[in-house]
Amino acid sequence: MTDELSSFPGGLILDGQKKRSTQTEIRKTPLSKKLTLPLQQHIGTPSAPIVKVGDKVLKGQKIARADGHLSVYLHAPSSGTVIAIDDQAIPHPSGLSGLCITIETDGKDTWIERQPIEDFTTLTEHEVRQLLREAGIVGLGGAGFPSFIKLNPGVHHAVETLIINGVECEPYITCDDMIMRERANGILDGIQIMKYALRVKRCVIVIEDNKPEAISIMKQALEERKECHHLKETQVVVIPTRYPTGSEKQLIQVVTGKQVPGNGIPIEIGIVCHNVGTTYAIGRAIKYGEPLISRIVTVTGTDVKHAGNFETLFGTPMHELLAFCDTHREQGEPFILGGPMMGYNLSGDHLPVTKTANCILVGVDNAAPDSTPLPCIRCGECATACPVSLLPQQLYWFSRAKDLEKTREYNLFDCIECGCCSYVCPSKIPLVHYFRFAKTETMNQEQEHQKADIARQRHENRLTRHELEKREKEERQRQRKAALAATKAAKEKEALSQTDNQEN
Amino acid sequence: MPLSRLSSPFLSGTNRVTLQMLQLLMALVPAVIAIVYFFGPSILITLTLAVVVALLAEAFMLKLRNRPLKPFLTDGSAIVTAVLLAIALPPLAPWWLTTIGILFAIIFAKHLYGGLGYNPFNPAMIAYVLLLISFPLEMTTWLPVSTLSEHPLGLASAFNIIFSGQLQGGIGLDTVSGATPLDAMKTQIGLLQTPSQILNQPLFGLFGGKGWEWINIWFAIGGIFLIFRRVIGWHIPVAMLAGLTAISFITWLIAPETTGSPIFHLLSGGTMIGAFFIATDPVTAATTIKGRLIFGAGVGLLTYIIRVWGGYPDGIAFAVILMNMLVPLIDYYTQPKVYGSVK
Amino acid sequence: MFTAIIAITLMALFFGLLLGFASIRFKVEGDPIVDQIDKLLPQTQCGQCSFPGCRPYAEAMAAGEADINRCPPGGESTIQALADLLEVEAKPLDDECGVEKPKTLAVIVEDRCIGCTLCIQACPVDAILGAAKQMHTVIADECTGCELCVPPCPVDCIDMVETKLNPNTWRWPDPAHVDLKLGGQS
Incomplete structure (x- = not known):
């Protein structure tokens, strides 16, 4: 069924460091006294609060609704009282804060009434998507794109293949690995529902060959349920370990040999890609009626004593999770959220775990040096490593010179920020940082231009309106004057004729 | 940390x-x-x-x-x-x-x-x-x-x-x-000697200049070590040696009596140090893969042209500098196809 | 000598025709210079340049009557862009016009507003809504932060507030400041 595997240019073979956090099974993080839930935990418009301060909420109760199309619902991860709806520090590279709902938990963890659906085929595809949207499901692989949209093939596209991404190519992270090992059946539940919603026959579960346990468990689980109608034409595909195979576009290239068109999305070439964690969450949401209120977070790194994977409620402060794992970290010392190649560093202690927080990393081996980078010697290693075939050294010159137009010409916006170029750079130039800088700078400039265009338009409209008003006023004045003059003339004429008459 | x-x-x-x-x-x-x-x-x-x-x-x-x-x-x-x-x-x-x-x-x-x-x-x-x-x-x-x-x-x-x-x-x-072997080859061909006669003189060894050929071979071995260690890519040296071999082979086939053999050119003067150590200088060479092949081949061709028809005995330095000038142009026209631009 | 004269004449004619043809055939249809300049200006219409709006300033620059360093809202980057476009040397902002400030928004303190409509008349981009004797309000998305509404207000109820960064408008800092002076013409 599966064709030959393909490949992509560049990439890296990295030291996985996965064993650190796969020695113990998934544990539950203790319930925190306070849960802080940012309203923006996904790509798109933030959710809009539907609770007030002082409201009592139950576990799984909706506390914010989807606002607009590209948005999902948000739920209370545990029972308790809403104590604040205000700006709080959120996990974002900027260190800025955003609107959050804070819940003080009552420790009872009482569920709201759930509505499990034993047979999802009683629902229409649209109803499935609607339920997933109401369950707050977003991509758990890192980006946080609302899943219900990616389960809608639309009228213009037929989906050929559903790819379940269990690649997890970044070093240190193991949450997907562990969920495949321990919850294979839950993942299969999710796959059935997704195949149903997408009306797709073929499904491949892709796993890198550095996870033999996950591969055999998934294969076995699939074998046991191969008679299920919605699991036919589903298979596990093992691919060689190479970073960044887990990136959606690269994965599609490896599995199907096709490339997603620039500025396009996978569905245009008949492919939909979902992460294994998301798949599991989808299964829970439909089969058990459980909205997305927790996720598996890997806590690992060279400075973590008891590394592992933890099922953590959203809103749990990261420092509680870190304390639970016993780290060498000083209070306030920065740590990495996400993997060592694409994550970002955070330093706040009270930042909450969110839907996209897949890994908390404290300390890495072979850390990038803090010495000043040397100049670029144009060795071209970065271009060789780039999985998208960009020319990072050229992009670097232009980004540094702030020649934003040129960076676009050299396809800066195709950069997936995987970090391969910075990793191989012999001069240790933080190339990706330059690219991020140039990207946000370009977007900002574009926004400003748009705003300026609108302002110009409004100003011009105003000027023409004033001009019109002025002319109308003048016209009126002229008419009035003319009318006045006419009546005056008429009167004079009348007066004259009267005197004439008198004289005659 | x-x-x-x-x-x-x-x-x-x-x-x-x-x-x-x-x-x-x-x-x-x-x-x-x-x-x-x-x-x-x-x-x-x-x-x-x-x-x-x-x-x-x-x-x-x-x-x-x-x-x-x-x-x-x-x-x-x-x-x-x-x-x-x-x-x-x-x-x-x-x-x-x-x-x-x-x-x-x-x-x-x-x-x-x-x-x-x-x-x-x-x-x-x-x-x-x-x-x-x-x-x-x-x-x-x-x-x-x-x-x-x-x-x-x-x-x-x-x-x-x-x-x-x-x-x-x-x-x-x-x-x-005295003169270097390359120099001698050039002046003596000018004096209507055939390359085989010239090669019999004490200045020359088996294929190229006496001593020079061995030095060139050792440069090549050092260069292969660098390719193996991924310090340099194979593209420039291979393209340059191929370019030099190709043009010298063609002229040698046409006029074996007035030109040196490809082996003579490969093992004489600064061919090997040029191919592996000088043309590969990353700062001044082309950076794209295709660009490197063009750059290398250009150095090889120009080296031969300068050696045989130019006024100087060896052409490596001039060839490299001339090709350095073309690098921005080469790089511009050999940009790789970005992901998603092909269907 | 005669042939030489003829030859030169013919050549001159030929090349002249060639040039003439090329200038028609390959004519670059560009925006008139005023439009190009106007595009670079921030369109705040604040008048700090001493012209009544961005377009008049652009026209004055195109006519060579105004300097390129008279736009405080645009600041250094606009001066640089103008210098590039007009191929002149960039120079520091003329402090006669004002200083470069962070972006601001006008906000009407509602309980003080008496509904006099003076600010509405002053706003160059129609970003203030309201009617006589009714409270006014600023449409935040349309406000350019020009401050023209501040002086006419008889009760001083308009505050200029700095626009706050949020995670969506935040920009990655320029890494070049970490990247010490390591060569090149930095």
């Missing part, structure tokens, strides 16, 4: 500029030993002198340009420039020739363009060309290997020659020196 970087990736490979330069220097060692074997230990004096002058000039320019000394003196780039130029100079080049060359390479060809990474031309080759044009006599005075094997030159006498220009006993250098 405090995180030093603002932005991911937080991991870093082991690749370092200094490490690359060190491996490059290591790869030159066998060929330098071969040079010592054939031309005497005088090269060691020139090398030492060149490196010392290069480091001093580098330090001086860094101070002048207000740049930190340590990272740039230890990156090894000045030493590489010095070593490459020293190897390219005649073994008994007078001290002032070496000094002028190095100063020009470091000060003018490197730092006036902005230092490491910013120079459009290979500094060692720019200096070589300057010396060749300014001091043609000194630059083409080579002691023939055969003379040297009969009268080996000790370190002391080499020292004497380099710093005073005199052989022991007051004999001038020019009385015993």
Whole structure:
């Protein structure tokens, strides 16, 4: 069924460091006294609060609704009282804060009434998507794109293949690995529902060959349920370990040999890609009626004593999770959220775990040096490593010179920020940082231009309106004057004729 | 461990500029030993002198340009420039020739363009060309290997020659020196000798110049080590040697009586050091894969053209510099296809 | 000599025709210079340049009557862009016009507003809504922060508030400041 595997240019073979956090099974993080839930935990418009301060909420109760199309619902991860709806520090590279709902938990963890659906085929595809949207499901692989949209093939596209991404190519992270090992059946539940919603026959579960346990468990689980109608034409595909195979576009290239068109999305070439964690969450949401209120977070790194994977409620402060794992970290010392190649560093202690927080990393081996980078010697290693075939050294010159137009010409916006170029750079130039800088700078400039265009338009409209008003006023004045003059003339004429008459 | 970087990736490979330069220097060692074997230990004096002058000039320019000394003196780039130029100079080049060359390479060809990474031309080759044009006599005075094997030159006498220009006993250098094999081939073909006749002269070995062929082979071995260690890519050397072989093979087929064989060209003069150590200088070479192939082939073709039809005995330096000029153009037109641009 | 004269004449004619043809055939249809300049200006219409709006300033620059350094809201980057476009040397902002400030928004303190409509008349981009004797309000998305509404207000109820960064408008800092002066013409 599966064709030959393909490949992509560049990439890296990295030291996985996965064993650190796969020695113990998934544990539950203790319930925190306070849960802080940012309203923006996904790509798109933030959710809009539907609770007030002082409201009592139950576990799984909706506390914010989807606002607009590209948005999902948000739920209370545990029972308790809403104590604040205000700006709080959120996990974002900027260190800025955003609107959050804070819940003080009552420790009872009482569920709201759930509505499990034993047979999802009683629902229409649209109803499935609607339920997933109401369950707050977003991509758990890192980006946080609302899943219900990616389960809608639309009228213009037929989906050929559903790819379940269990690649997890970044070093240190193991949450997907562990969920495949321990919850294979839950993942299969999710796959059935997704195949149903997408009306797709073929499904491949892709796993890198550095996870033999996950591969055999998934294969076995699939074998046991191969008679299920919605699991036919589903298979596990093992691919060689190479970073960044887990990136959606690269994965599609490896599995199907096709490339997603620039500025396009996978569905245009008949492919939909979902992460294994998301798949599991989808299964829970439909089969058990459980909205997305927790996720598996890997806590690992060279400075973590008891590394592992933890099922953590959203809103749990990261420092509680870190304390639970016993780290060498000083209070306030920065740590990495996400993997060592694409994550970002955070330093706040009270930042909450969110839907996209897949890994908390404290300390890495072979850390990038803090010495000043040397100049670029144009060795071209970065271009060789780039999985998208960009020319990072050229992009670097232009980004540094702030020649934003040129960076676009050299396809800066195709950069997936995987970090391969910075990793191989012999001069240790933080190339990706330059690219991020140039990207946000370009977007900002574009926004400003748009705003300026609108302002110009409004100003011009105003000027023409004033001009019109002025002319109308003048016209009126002229008419009035003319009318006045006419009546005056008429009167004079009348007066004259009267005197004439008198004289005659 | 405090995180030093603002932005991911937080991991870093082991690749370092200094490490690359060190491996490059290591790869030159066998060929330098071969040079010592054939031309005497005088090269060691020139090398030492060149490196010392290069480091001093580098330090001086860094101070002048207000740049930190340590990272740039230890990156090894000045030493590489010095070593490459020293190897390219005649073994008994007078001290002032070496000094002028190095100063020009470091000060003018490197730092006036902005230092490491910013120079459009290979500094060692720019200096070589300057010396060749300014001091043609000194630059083409080579002691023939055969003379040297009969009268080996000790370190002391080499020292004497380099710093005073005199052989022991007051004999001038020019009385015993001769042309290089490439030079001889050219002038004697001009005198209507066939290449096979010329190759029988004591100046020549099996395929190329006596000694030269072995030195070239050792450069090639060092270069292959660099490719294996991924310090340089295979594209430029292979393209350059292929270009040189192709054009010399064609002309040799057409006129075997008036041109040297491809093997002669591959193993003579600076072919191998040029292919593996000079044309591959990342700063001044093309950066795209296709661009590197074009760049290498261009160097190979131009080298041959200059050797055979130009006014100078060897064409490596000119060929590299001419191709350096084309690099921005080559890079512009050989950009790889970005993901998603092909269906 | 005669042939030479003829030859030169013919050549001159030929090349002249060629040039003439090329200038028609390959004519670059560009925006008139005023439009190009106007595009670079921030369109705040604040008048700090002493012209009544961005377009008049652009026209004055195109006519060579005004300097390129008279736009405080645009600041250094606009001066640089103008210098590039007009191929002149960039110069520091003329402090006669004002200083470069962070972006601001006008906000009407509602309980003080008396509904006099003076600010509505002053706003160059129609970003203030309201009617006589009714409270006014600023449409935040349309406000350019020009401050022209501040002086006419008789009760001083308009505050200029700095626009706050949020995670969506935040920009990655320029890494070049970490990247010490390591060469090149930085």
